[in-house]
Amino acid sequence: MKLLDIANRYYLITLVLVFTIGSLGAYYVLKSIINHEFNEKLYAEQAQLVYELRNFENLQRTYYLNIGDVIELEEAPTDPKLSPTLKDTIMYDQYEKKELPFRMLTFSDKINGKHYIISISKSLLPNLDLIQGVTEIMIGLAIVLMISLGLLNRLIFQKLWSPFHHIIAQLQHFKISHPVPLSMEDSDVEEFNQLGNVLEEMISKSIRDYKNLKEYTENTSHEIQTPLAIIKNKAEMLLQEPLEEDQLNEVSKIYEAATRLSRLKDGLSLLTKIENNQYVEAQEFCLKEFLETKLQTFEELMEIKNITLQTEFIDSQKVMINQDLAHILINNLLSNAIKHNVNNGWIKVKLEKNRLTISNSGNTLIVPPKELFERFKRNTDNRESTGLGLSLIQRICEHNHMTITYNHQNEQHELKLSW
Amino acid sequence: MNILLVEDEKSLGESIVAYLTKSGYHCEWANSFNSASEKTWSYEYDCVVVDITLPDGNGLEVIERLKSIKSKSGIIIISAKNAIEDRIKGLDIGADDYITKPFDLAELNARIRALIRRRSFDAQNEIVFNEICVSPYDRTVTVNDQNLTLTKKEFDLLIFFISNQNRVVTKESIAEHLWGDNMDMADSFDFIYSHLKNLRKKIQEKGGEDYVQTVYGVGYKFTKN
Structure with a gap:
């Protein structure tokens, strides 16, 4: 949910609460003011009525003093000794032609020697109107306030938060391998300036670290290559000399070791490069075509071991992957399937939607399957193998958000890639 | 054939020059950017082998200069x-x-040979080794004037051998040449053996001689003797 929506939601809740409580409060305050006013008026009318009754001859049963006011006189045989009491009641209003709430003041008095119970009732009609009025005003206010707050909020978001959005937009497109320095919008908001500064610091540190690491990897591989090349080439030169067989063997071992070291270094620096995210440029890739051409290059090797190849390409979808990594990945998978195979064995390559399965016949596994993906774990004692193949495969898969699972059943091995 | 090697690393340069000279090239050696510029200016070589990192300049510039x-x-x-x-x-x-x-x-030697062959603009250019005659362009081989059908790898192997004749060629360099990084070293040796076995058999079937000597534990040597 967007910040703006969340803020608006809180505003709405607060407004509803405040306005309900406010409306109730306003209603009660207004009502008590009106009640007080009514009571005063009733008492004033009482005084007026008593004065008039005492001073005028003819008593009528009912008087209308103010329009809507009802006065009732009832003769009592003895003095009822009623002190003036106020109460709310419902009466029939002749003007409105319906039952309406009234406020009634009841008291007793002695007029011309007779005892009377007198009640003056005042229509409370305005009271209902009052509630309606208050509600209408409050709702009106609430709507106006909500709209203006909403607009204000939007304005604030667009104006005040614009540096923030600007930063986010840049961070979204930020790539450590192709860093573009952050450009900050000038803002009056201290927090945003702070955020900008902290980010800039963090990013330039990351860029520095990344560069250092990249340089280190490059330098190491670069500086190691030349001495390795010298060792290798000198050994190669020595091999051309007429040496004794055991001397030849010794030189050959130097040569082999240099070759292995060079391969090992290649593998490790490849792993580091993947881990450093140096293979970011992905492109669309038709896996089916790619597999077909790769399988062709391995054809001769399969012939030598007399391996039967079975392919099933159900899907010809395109995947997004870095081309170099795809080469390494498929090469490794296929060459693994061939080299760990047995003579007269089989390989099955199955491409489905979002899944590639390569299964092959082979010998029973010696190393626990989980450890196979670790660096330098080999299923054979073959020291010539770098032992990096499967961990390379795994890294490449992780890098491309693919999962790789290995299953084996006796002499059947299966590697499943899904994405 | 004249070759210029631009390489600042002395030990490496020595080996390369020695190997190439033995292969029958006239090989000159420039150990700096300046010396390379001088040599390329005054003489046209069939092939220039350039190391990119030089102490006093970039090898890429040497190439740019050659092109200019x-x-x-x-x-x-x-x-x-x-x-x-x-x-x-x-x-x-x-x-x-x-x-x-x-x-x-x-490998370097094989690449130089291939390059010079390509650049000599003679499509009919054939490599003749006694009774074996290889035409790299249409990828055909004849032995005693009889056509030989080879697989891609067998053909590559034969060319590699002929390019490096009379040399001990290690199995590692054969593997590297045939498969590059595609194969782990260890596994490829069996495959090399199989390819070689087939190649020998095919040549001998056409009455050709077996020129491949096995240098035990090291590799092979393709030689007339």
């Missing part, structure tokens, strides 16, 4: 950097091939 004087030399880059950008840049400015340190001398 419209030199017809074939150019092979040697680099310790296996970075793709470098490779693309080098090939972009006109290099013909790219080889990464550490390389086998046999």
